[in-house]
Amino acid sequence: xxxxxxxxxxxxxxRELLRRRFAVGMLIALPLAFYASAxxxxxxxxLITGGLGVAWALTGTGLFVGLASRRLAPRLVLSGYRPNEIxxxxxxxxxxxxxxMFAVFxxxxxxxxxxAHSLDLVVAVLLTALIAVPLGLLLGSLCRGELEGxxxxxxxxxxxxxxxxxxxxxxxxxxxxxxxxxxxxxGTQIDTAVAVPHSIVAIGLLTAAAFxxxxxxxxxxxxxxxA
Amino acid sequence: MNEVLxxxxxxxxxRGGRPVLDxxxxxxxxxxxxxxxxxxxxxxxxxxxACAGLLRPDSGxxxxxxxxxxxxxxxxxxxxxxxxxxLELFGGSAPRSGARILGRxxxxxxxxxxxxxxxxxGGTRQKLNVALALLDDAGVLLLDEPYQGFDNxxxxxFWELVGEWRDEGRAVVVVxxxxxxxxxxxRVVELGACS
Numbered sequence: 298x299x300x301x302x303x304x305x306x307x308x309x310x311x312r313e314l315l316r317r318r319f320a321v322g323m324l325i326a327l328p329l330a331f332y333a334s335a336x337x338x339x340x341x342x343x344l345i346t347g348g349l350g351v352a353w354a355l356t357g358t359g360l361f362v363g364l365a366s367r368r369l370a371p372r373l374v375l376s377g378y379r380p381n382e383i384x385x386x387x388x389x390x391x392x393x394x395x396x397x398m399f400a401v402f403x404x405x406x407x408x409x410x411x412x413a414h415s416l417d418l419v420v421a422v423l424l425t426a427l428i429a430v431p432l433g434l435l436l437g438s439l440c441r442g443e444l445e446g447x448x449x450x451x452x453x454x455x456x457x458x459x460x461x462x463x464x465x466x467x468x469x470x471x472x473x474x475x476x477x478x479x480x481x482x483x484g485t486q487i488d489t490a491v492a493v494p495h496s497i498v499a500i501g502l503l504t505a506a507a508f509x510x511x512x513x514x515x516x517x518x519x520x521x522x523x524a
Numbered sequence: 525m526n527e528v529l530x531x532x533x534x535x536x537x538x539r540g541g542r543p544v545l546d547x548x549x550x551x552x553x554x555x556x557x558x559x560x561x562x563x564x565x566x567x568x569x570x571x572x573x574a575c576a577g578l579l580r581p582d583s584g585x586x587x588x589x590x591x592x593x594x595x596x597x598x599x600x601x602x603x604x605x606x607x608x609x610x611l612e613l614f615g616g617s618a619p620r621s622g623a624r625i626l627g628r629x630x631x632x633x634x635x636x637x638x639x640x641x642x643x644x645x646g647g648t649r650q651k652l653n654v655a656l657a658l659l660d661d662a663g664v665l666l667l668d669e670p671y672q673g674f675d676n677x678x679x680x681x682f683w684e685l686v687g688e689w690r691d692e693g694r695a696v697v698v699v700x701x702x703x704x705x706x707x708x709x710x711r712v713v714e715l716g717a718c719s
Contacts, residue, residue: 309613313604316640368600371578375594376614376660518577520588 298385302378306386307393310362314390320361325398328353329405341483345458347406348421348479351398352454352472355429356436358394360446362387363437363511370515384511387434388504395426413484421478424496428471431503438510462487471499526554527589529695530575530664535584537570544570547584550713554590554663557686557696559706562715568699569597571715572666575697590663590695597668597699599653601641607652608637615659625655628685630678646673654682665689668699683708 314321328350335346370383403422412418432453440446453471460467462476470476474496481489530552537545544567552558560568573579575586576594601610611622626636629651641649650673657665671682683705689696690710698709706712 305613309602309605309609312609313602316604365602368596368598369602371576372594372596372600372656373614375576375592376656516580518580520575520577520586520592521590 298379298382302382303386303389306366306373306378306383307389310366310387310390311393313365314358314362314394317361321358324354324357325401328402332405341480341485344406344410344412344418344483345476345479347402347410348418348475348482349425349454349458349472351395351402351422351425352429352432352457352475353450354398355391355395355426356433356450356454357447359387359391359430359433360437360440360450361443362390363434364440364443364446367514371517374515374517380512380515381508383515384434384508388430391430391433395430399423399426412482414482417478417489418482420493421475421482424478424493424500425472425475428475428496428499428503431500431507432471435503435507435510438507438514468495471503474499526556526693528552529554529588529590530697531587531589532571532575533585533587535571535574535586536582537567537574537579538582539570543582545574545581545715548715552664552695552697554693554695555690556711557690557698557709558711558713559709560697560699560713560715561701561703561706566715568715569668572668572697572699575664575666588664591660592664592666593657593660593662595654595657595665595667595670597672599641599649601649601652601656603642604640606637606640607631607635607644607655610641610652610656611659614656622655622659625658626651629655630681631655647675647678648673650674651678663694665694665696667697669701670698 332347332350335343366383373383374380399422403419406418407415436446436449440449457470457472460470462473462480467473474492477487477489477492480487528551532548532550534547534549535545536543536547560571562568570579572594574581576592607626615622623636631648631651635644635648641652650670654670671679674682686696686698686708
Protein backbone atom coordinates (compact mmCIF):
# COMPACT_ATOMS: atom_id res chain seq x y z
CA UNK A 298 0.00 0.00 0.00
CA UNK A 299 1.42 3.40 -1.01
CA UNK A 300 1.34 5.98 1.80
CA UNK A 301 1.52 8.70 -0.85
CA UNK A 302 -1.66 7.43 -2.51
CA UNK A 303 -3.48 7.08 0.82
CA UNK A 304 -2.52 10.62 1.78
CA UNK A 305 -3.48 12.05 -1.63
CA UNK A 306 -6.99 10.56 -1.33
CA UNK A 307 -7.35 11.84 2.24
CA UNK A 308 -6.29 15.35 1.16
CA UNK A 309 -8.70 15.37 -1.81
CA UNK A 310 -11.65 14.27 0.33
CA UNK A 311 -10.70 16.73 3.07
CA ARG A 312 -10.82 19.55 0.53
CA GLU A 313 -14.18 18.40 -0.73
CA LEU A 314 -15.60 17.96 2.75
CA LEU A 315 -14.48 21.42 3.88
CA ARG A 316 -16.33 22.87 0.88
CA ARG A 317 -19.55 21.13 1.92
CA ARG A 318 -19.89 23.45 4.90
CA PHE A 319 -23.66 23.31 5.06
CA ALA A 320 -23.83 19.52 4.84
CA VAL A 321 -21.09 19.03 7.42
CA GLY A 322 -22.71 21.64 9.66
CA MET A 323 -26.01 19.78 9.41
CA LEU A 324 -24.37 16.44 10.17
CA ILE A 325 -23.06 17.93 13.41
CA ALA A 326 -26.05 20.11 14.25
CA LEU A 327 -28.71 17.41 13.75
CA PRO A 328 -27.45 14.99 16.42
CA LEU A 329 -26.95 17.93 18.76
CA ALA A 330 -30.55 18.97 18.05
CA PHE A 331 -31.77 15.40 18.77
CA TYR A 332 -29.82 15.51 22.01
CA ALA A 333 -31.27 18.90 22.97
CA SER A 334 -34.80 17.73 22.18
CA ALA A 335 -34.31 14.65 24.40
CA UNK A 336 -33.21 16.76 27.37
CA UNK A 337 -36.54 16.36 29.17
CA UNK A 338 -36.66 12.58 28.72
CA UNK A 339 -36.41 10.22 31.67
CA UNK A 340 -33.55 7.83 32.43
CA UNK A 341 -30.52 7.07 30.28
CA UNK A 342 -32.14 8.08 26.97
CA UNK A 343 -30.63 11.58 27.03
CA LEU A 344 -27.11 10.23 27.48
CA ILE A 345 -27.63 7.59 24.79
CA THR A 346 -29.01 10.19 22.36
CA GLY A 347 -26.02 12.45 22.98
CA GLY A 348 -23.43 9.65 23.03
CA LEU A 349 -24.61 8.09 19.80
CA GLY A 350 -24.82 11.54 18.18
CA VAL A 351 -21.24 11.03 17.01
CA ALA A 352 -22.47 7.96 15.12
CA TRP A 353 -24.98 10.04 13.11
CA ALA A 354 -22.33 12.59 12.20
CA LEU A 355 -19.53 10.19 11.31
CA THR A 356 -21.59 7.46 9.65
CA GLY A 357 -23.30 10.14 7.57
CA THR A 358 -19.98 11.71 6.60
CA GLY A 359 -18.52 8.30 5.71
CA LEU A 360 -21.55 7.51 3.60
CA PHE A 361 -21.25 10.72 1.58
CA VAL A 362 -17.46 10.42 1.20
CA GLY A 363 -17.93 6.91 -0.17
CA LEU A 364 -20.67 7.95 -2.56
CA ALA A 365 -18.81 11.09 -3.72
CA SER A 366 -15.84 9.08 -4.94
CA ARG A 367 -17.84 6.40 -6.76
CA ARG A 368 -17.32 7.78 -10.25
CA LEU A 369 -13.75 8.80 -9.72
CA ALA A 370 -12.50 5.67 -7.96
CA PRO A 371 -12.34 3.35 -11.01
CA ARG A 372 -10.37 6.03 -12.87
CA LEU A 373 -7.96 6.33 -9.97
CA VAL A 374 -7.49 2.56 -10.08
CA LEU A 375 -6.80 2.76 -13.82
CA SER A 376 -4.13 5.37 -13.12
CA GLY A 377 -2.32 3.21 -10.58
CA TYR A 378 -4.19 3.44 -7.27
CA ARG A 379 -5.30 0.28 -5.50
CA PRO A 380 -8.90 0.15 -4.24
CA ASN A 381 -7.56 -0.47 -0.71
CA GLU A 382 -5.47 2.72 -0.89
CA ILE A 383 -8.55 4.76 -1.80
CA UNK A 384 -10.59 3.34 1.09
CA UNK A 385 -7.66 3.71 3.49
CA UNK A 386 -7.39 7.38 2.46
CA UNK A 387 -11.08 7.85 3.19
CA UNK A 388 -10.65 6.17 6.59
CA UNK A 389 -7.70 8.42 7.36
CA UNK A 390 -9.78 11.50 6.59
CA UNK A 391 -12.69 10.28 8.71
CA UNK A 392 -10.39 9.40 11.59
CA UNK A 393 -9.12 12.99 11.47
CA UNK A 394 -12.71 14.23 11.48
CA UNK A 395 -13.63 11.83 14.30
CA UNK A 396 -11.17 13.37 16.78
CA UNK A 397 -12.80 16.83 17.03
CA MET A 398 -16.24 15.21 16.94
CA PHE A 399 -15.29 12.99 19.86
CA ALA A 400 -13.91 15.99 21.74
CA VAL A 401 -17.00 18.15 21.12
CA PHE A 402 -19.63 15.54 22.02
CA UNK A 403 -17.69 14.22 25.04
CA UNK A 404 -17.15 17.72 26.44
CA UNK A 405 -20.80 18.68 26.04
CA UNK A 406 -22.05 15.48 27.70
CA UNK A 407 -19.55 15.61 30.55
CA UNK A 408 -20.48 19.19 31.38
CA UNK A 409 -24.23 19.02 30.76
CA UNK A 410 -25.06 15.54 32.06
CA UNK A 411 -22.43 15.05 34.74
CA UNK A 412 -22.62 11.25 34.39
CA ALA A 413 -22.16 8.85 37.30
CA HIS A 414 -19.20 7.20 35.56
CA SER A 415 -17.36 9.70 33.37
CA LEU A 416 -14.77 7.24 32.08
CA ASP A 417 -17.51 4.97 30.71
CA LEU A 418 -18.95 7.94 28.85
CA VAL A 419 -15.57 8.90 27.35
CA VAL A 420 -14.86 5.32 26.22
CA ALA A 421 -18.41 4.96 24.85
CA VAL A 422 -18.13 8.07 22.65
CA LEU A 423 -14.65 7.05 21.48
CA LEU A 424 -15.85 3.55 20.53
CA THR A 425 -18.91 5.04 18.84
CA ALA A 426 -16.63 7.17 16.66
CA LEU A 427 -14.39 4.21 15.82
CA ILE A 428 -17.37 2.01 14.86
CA ALA A 429 -19.10 4.78 12.88
CA VAL A 430 -16.17 5.31 10.48
CA PRO A 431 -16.17 1.82 8.85
CA LEU A 432 -19.98 1.63 9.09
CA GLY A 433 -20.37 4.82 7.03
CA LEU A 434 -17.86 3.63 4.43
CA LEU A 435 -19.59 0.23 4.25
CA LEU A 436 -22.94 1.90 3.59
CA GLY A 437 -21.24 4.13 1.00
CA SER A 438 -19.93 1.03 -0.79
CA LEU A 439 -23.11 -1.02 -0.61
CA CYS A 440 -25.86 1.51 -1.28
CA ARG A 441 -26.88 2.45 -4.79
CA GLY A 442 -27.28 6.16 -4.12
CA GLU A 443 -27.75 8.91 -1.56
CA LEU A 444 -31.42 8.13 -0.88
CA GLU A 445 -30.77 4.43 -0.25
CA GLY A 446 -27.72 5.28 1.85
CA UNK A 447 -29.56 7.83 3.97
CA UNK A 448 -32.49 5.45 4.56
CA UNK A 449 -30.06 2.68 5.57
CA UNK A 450 -28.30 5.08 7.94
CA UNK A 451 -31.60 6.09 9.54
CA UNK A 452 -32.62 2.42 9.74
CA UNK A 453 -29.44 1.16 11.44
CA UNK A 454 -29.09 4.03 13.91
CA UNK A 455 -32.82 4.39 14.52
CA UNK A 456 -33.17 0.72 15.49
CA UNK A 457 -29.97 0.94 17.54
CA UNK A 458 -31.22 3.91 19.58
CA UNK A 459 -34.70 2.55 20.16
CA UNK A 460 -33.63 -0.99 21.15
CA UNK A 461 -32.67 -1.29 24.84
CA UNK A 462 -29.44 -3.18 25.56
CA UNK A 463 -31.45 -5.80 27.46
CA UNK A 464 -33.66 -6.59 24.44
CA UNK A 465 -33.24 -9.79 22.47
CA UNK A 466 -30.94 -9.26 19.49
CA UNK A 467 -29.40 -6.03 20.85
CA UNK A 468 -25.95 -7.65 20.78
CA UNK A 469 -26.24 -8.06 17.02
CA UNK A 470 -26.20 -4.30 16.48
CA UNK A 471 -22.88 -2.49 15.95
CA UNK A 472 -23.16 0.07 18.75
CA UNK A 473 -24.17 -2.42 21.45
CA UNK A 474 -20.84 -1.89 23.30
CA UNK A 475 -21.15 1.91 23.49
CA UNK A 476 -24.83 1.55 24.50
CA UNK A 477 -23.84 -0.67 27.45
CA UNK A 478 -21.17 1.84 28.50
CA UNK A 479 -23.62 4.75 28.20
CA UNK A 480 -26.09 2.90 30.44
CA UNK A 481 -23.29 2.40 32.95
CA UNK A 482 -22.24 6.04 32.63
CA UNK A 483 -25.80 7.04 33.54
CA GLY A 484 -25.63 4.88 36.66
CA THR A 485 -27.52 1.76 35.57
CA GLN A 486 -26.17 -1.39 37.24
CA ILE A 487 -24.93 -3.31 34.20
CA ASP A 488 -22.03 -5.63 33.41
CA THR A 489 -19.70 -3.67 31.13
CA ALA A 490 -17.09 -6.40 30.63
CA VAL A 491 -18.39 -7.28 27.16
CA ALA A 492 -18.60 -3.68 25.89
CA VAL A 493 -15.03 -3.12 24.70
CA PRO A 494 -14.47 -6.62 23.22
CA HIS A 495 -17.85 -6.39 21.43
CA SER A 496 -16.86 -3.01 20.00
CA ILE A 497 -13.45 -4.28 18.86
CA VAL A 498 -15.13 -7.17 17.05
CA ALA A 499 -17.65 -4.75 15.51
CA ILE A 500 -14.86 -2.45 14.30
CA GLY A 501 -12.94 -5.41 12.84
CA LEU A 502 -15.97 -6.91 11.09
CA LEU A 503 -17.20 -3.58 9.73
CA THR A 504 -13.71 -2.66 8.48
CA ALA A 505 -13.30 -6.04 6.76
CA ALA A 506 -16.79 -5.75 5.25
CA ALA A 507 -16.10 -2.16 4.09
CA PHE A 508 -12.88 -3.22 2.33
CA UNK A 509 -14.59 -6.24 0.73
CA UNK A 510 -17.57 -4.20 -0.48
CA UNK A 511 -15.35 -1.39 -1.74
CA UNK A 512 -13.08 -3.77 -3.65
CA UNK A 513 -16.12 -5.30 -5.26
CA UNK A 514 -17.54 -1.85 -6.08
CA UNK A 515 -14.42 -0.44 -7.79
CA UNK A 516 -13.02 -3.68 -9.17
CA UNK A 517 -11.01 -3.06 -12.34
CA UNK A 518 -9.57 -6.01 -14.24
CA UNK A 519 -5.98 -5.50 -15.28
CA UNK A 520 -6.29 -6.03 -19.01
CA UNK A 521 -2.57 -5.36 -19.48
CA UNK A 522 -1.63 -8.33 -17.29
CA UNK A 523 -2.16 -11.04 -19.83
CA ALA A 524 -0.34 -9.19 -22.62
CA MET B 525 2.94 -3.56 -39.57
CA ASN B 526 2.80 -1.98 -36.14
CA GLU B 527 2.31 -3.96 -32.96
CA VAL B 528 -1.24 -4.71 -31.82
CA LEU B 529 -1.77 -2.64 -28.66
CA UNK B 530 -5.41 -3.55 -28.05
CA UNK B 531 -6.65 -7.04 -28.78
CA UNK B 532 -10.35 -7.76 -28.29
CA UNK B 533 -10.91 -11.45 -28.85
CA UNK B 534 -14.42 -12.94 -29.23
CA UNK B 535 -15.75 -10.62 -26.54
CA UNK B 536 -19.25 -11.34 -25.26
CA UNK B 537 -20.95 -9.13 -22.69
CA UNK B 538 -24.53 -9.75 -21.61
CA ARG B 539 -26.86 -7.40 -19.80
CA GLY B 540 -29.98 -8.86 -18.26
CA GLY B 541 -29.26 -12.14 -20.02
CA ARG B 542 -29.21 -10.46 -23.44
CA PRO B 543 -25.91 -10.22 -25.31
CA VAL B 544 -24.92 -6.60 -25.91
CA LEU B 545 -21.65 -7.65 -27.50
CA ASP B 546 -21.52 -11.11 -29.04
CA UNK B 547 -18.14 -12.61 -29.94
CA UNK B 548 -16.75 -9.26 -31.03
CA UNK B 549 -13.17 -9.28 -32.30
CA UNK B 550 -11.20 -6.07 -32.89
CA UNK B 551 -7.51 -5.32 -33.01
CA UNK B 552 -6.09 -1.81 -32.78
CA UNK B 553 -2.44 -1.28 -33.62
CA UNK B 554 0.07 1.29 -32.46
CA UNK B 555 -0.36 4.43 -34.54
CA UNK B 556 -3.94 3.61 -35.43
CA UNK B 557 -7.13 5.51 -34.64
CA UNK B 558 -10.52 3.86 -35.00
CA UNK B 559 -14.03 5.18 -34.60
CA UNK B 560 -16.71 2.98 -33.06
CA UNK B 561 -20.19 3.84 -34.26
CA UNK B 562 -23.62 2.32 -33.83
CA UNK B 563 -27.13 3.00 -32.71
CA UNK B 564 -28.08 3.66 -29.12
CA UNK B 565 -27.78 0.43 -27.18
CA UNK B 566 -25.44 -1.14 -29.71
CA UNK B 567 -22.80 -1.62 -27.03
CA UNK B 568 -20.30 1.16 -27.80
CA UNK B 569 -19.85 2.29 -24.20
CA UNK B 570 -19.98 -1.33 -23.02
CA UNK B 571 -17.12 -2.15 -25.36
CA UNK B 572 -14.96 0.64 -23.96
CA UNK B 573 -15.79 -0.29 -20.37
CA ALA B 574 -14.78 -3.89 -21.06
CA CYS B 575 -11.57 -2.71 -22.75
CA ALA B 576 -10.74 -0.59 -19.68
CA GLY B 577 -11.38 -3.54 -17.36
CA LEU B 578 -14.42 -1.94 -15.76
CA LEU B 579 -16.74 -4.71 -16.97
CA ARG B 580 -16.16 -8.41 -16.64
CA PRO B 581 -16.91 -10.08 -19.99
CA ASP B 582 -19.13 -13.14 -20.07
CA SER B 583 -16.67 -14.74 -22.45
CA GLY B 584 -13.72 -13.78 -24.60
CA UNK B 585 -10.94 -11.50 -23.49
CA UNK B 586 -9.32 -8.11 -23.82
CA UNK B 587 -5.55 -7.69 -23.83
CA UNK B 588 -3.77 -4.36 -23.86
CA UNK B 589 -0.04 -4.13 -24.46
CA UNK B 590 0.29 -0.62 -23.06
CA UNK B 591 -1.19 1.46 -20.26
CA UNK B 592 -4.88 2.21 -20.83
CA UNK B 593 -6.38 5.70 -20.58
CA UNK B 594 -10.16 5.78 -20.34
CA UNK B 595 -12.42 8.79 -20.75
CA UNK B 596 -16.01 7.92 -19.75
CA UNK B 597 -19.02 9.54 -21.40
CA UNK B 598 -20.10 11.13 -18.10
CA UNK B 599 -17.27 13.17 -16.59
CA UNK B 600 -15.83 11.05 -13.78
CA UNK B 601 -14.67 13.94 -11.61
CA UNK B 602 -15.14 15.17 -8.05
CA UNK B 603 -17.54 18.07 -8.15
CA UNK B 604 -15.90 20.09 -5.39
CA UNK B 605 -12.29 19.85 -6.56
CA UNK B 606 -10.60 22.18 -9.03
CA UNK B 607 -8.85 20.92 -12.15
CA UNK B 608 -5.48 21.58 -10.48
CA UNK B 609 -6.54 19.45 -7.52
CA UNK B 610 -7.61 16.66 -9.88
CA LEU B 611 -4.22 16.80 -11.54
CA GLU B 612 -2.54 16.62 -8.14
CA LEU B 613 -4.62 13.57 -7.24
CA PHE B 614 -4.15 11.77 -10.56
CA GLY B 615 -0.82 13.06 -11.75
CA GLY B 616 1.00 12.84 -8.44
CA SER B 617 4.54 13.86 -9.27
CA ALA B 618 3.69 15.19 -12.73
CA PRO B 619 1.14 18.00 -12.27
CA ARG B 620 3.03 20.12 -14.82
CA SER B 621 2.45 17.62 -17.59
CA GLY B 622 -1.22 17.60 -16.61
CA ALA B 623 -1.36 21.38 -16.90
CA ARG B 624 0.26 21.13 -20.33
CA ILE B 625 -2.36 18.61 -21.44
CA LEU B 626 -5.15 20.88 -20.21
CA GLY B 627 -3.57 23.78 -22.11
CA ARG B 628 -3.39 21.68 -25.27
CA UNK B 629 -7.10 20.91 -24.91
CA UNK B 630 -7.88 24.62 -24.62
CA UNK B 631 -8.81 24.54 -20.94
CA UNK B 632 -8.94 28.19 -19.73
CA UNK B 633 -5.78 28.81 -17.71
CA UNK B 634 -7.60 30.93 -15.12
CA UNK B 635 -10.02 28.08 -14.43
CA UNK B 636 -7.34 25.46 -13.70
CA UNK B 637 -7.11 26.45 -10.05
CA UNK B 638 -9.79 29.12 -9.98
CA UNK B 639 -12.96 27.07 -10.39
CA UNK B 640 -14.36 23.90 -8.95
CA UNK B 641 -15.44 21.17 -11.38
CA UNK B 642 -19.12 21.90 -10.72
CA UNK B 643 -18.60 25.55 -11.69
CA UNK B 644 -17.16 24.68 -15.10
CA UNK B 645 -19.23 24.71 -18.27
CA GLY B 646 -20.13 21.31 -19.74
CA GLY B 647 -17.48 21.53 -22.43
CA THR B 648 -14.76 22.64 -20.04
CA ARG B 649 -15.59 19.82 -17.64
CA GLN B 650 -15.31 17.47 -20.57
CA LYS B 651 -11.81 18.79 -21.30
CA LEU B 652 -10.83 17.92 -17.75
CA ASN B 653 -12.43 14.51 -18.25
CA VAL B 654 -10.29 13.91 -21.37
CA ALA B 655 -7.12 15.25 -19.72
CA LEU B 656 -7.43 12.76 -16.85
CA ALA B 657 -7.38 9.91 -19.38
CA LEU B 658 -4.11 11.20 -20.84
CA LEU B 659 -2.13 11.75 -17.65
CA ASP B 660 -0.41 8.38 -17.51
CA ASP B 661 0.97 8.68 -21.01
CA ALA B 662 -1.37 5.86 -21.93
CA GLY B 663 -0.55 3.88 -25.06
CA VAL B 664 -4.18 2.84 -25.51
CA LEU B 665 -6.74 5.66 -25.41
CA LEU B 666 -10.41 4.79 -24.99
CA LEU B 667 -12.56 7.88 -25.50
CA ASP B 668 -16.34 7.62 -25.13
CA GLU B 669 -17.92 10.53 -27.02
CA PRO B 670 -15.36 12.85 -25.46
CA TYR B 671 -16.33 15.99 -27.36
CA GLN B 672 -19.79 16.50 -25.79
CA GLY B 673 -20.26 20.15 -24.97
CA PHE B 674 -17.26 21.26 -27.04
CA ASP B 675 -17.73 24.35 -29.18
CA ASN B 676 -16.94 24.03 -32.87
CA UNK B 677 -13.34 25.21 -32.58
CA UNK B 678 -12.58 22.88 -29.69
CA UNK B 679 -14.29 20.04 -31.51
CA UNK B 680 -12.03 20.50 -34.52
CA UNK B 681 -8.99 20.82 -32.23
CA PHE B 682 -9.99 17.55 -30.59
CA TRP B 683 -9.87 15.67 -33.87
CA GLU B 684 -6.50 17.28 -34.61
CA LEU B 685 -5.33 15.88 -31.29
CA VAL B 686 -6.60 12.43 -32.19
CA GLY B 687 -4.32 12.63 -35.21
CA GLU B 688 -1.40 13.71 -33.02
CA TRP B 689 -1.95 10.87 -30.56
CA ARG B 690 -2.03 8.43 -33.47
CA ASP B 691 1.20 9.90 -34.87
CA GLU B 692 2.80 9.45 -31.44
CA GLY B 693 2.18 5.70 -31.84
CA ARG B 694 -0.83 5.36 -29.58
CA ALA B 695 -3.84 3.18 -30.30
CA VAL B 696 -6.90 5.44 -30.18
CA VAL B 697 -10.51 4.27 -29.97
CA VAL B 698 -13.18 6.96 -30.19
CA VAL B 699 -16.86 6.22 -29.71
CA UNK B 700 -18.81 8.63 -31.86
CA UNK B 701 -22.16 9.23 -33.49
CA UNK B 702 -20.68 11.53 -36.07
CA UNK B 703 -19.96 9.87 -39.38
CA UNK B 704 -18.73 13.20 -40.76
CA UNK B 705 -15.44 12.65 -38.96
CA UNK B 706 -14.88 9.14 -40.29
CA UNK B 707 -12.24 10.51 -42.64
CA UNK B 708 -10.10 11.50 -39.64
CA UNK B 709 -9.64 7.90 -38.45
CA UNK B 710 -8.06 4.84 -40.02
CA ARG B 711 -11.04 2.55 -39.61
CA VAL B 712 -14.67 2.71 -38.62
CA VAL B 713 -16.12 -0.19 -36.65
CA GLU B 714 -19.90 -0.30 -36.69
CA LEU B 715 -21.62 -2.15 -33.90
CA GLY B 716 -25.04 -3.59 -34.73
CA ALA B 717 -28.00 -4.28 -32.48
CA CYS B 718 -25.94 -7.21 -31.22
CA SER B 719 -22.31 -7.06 -32.34
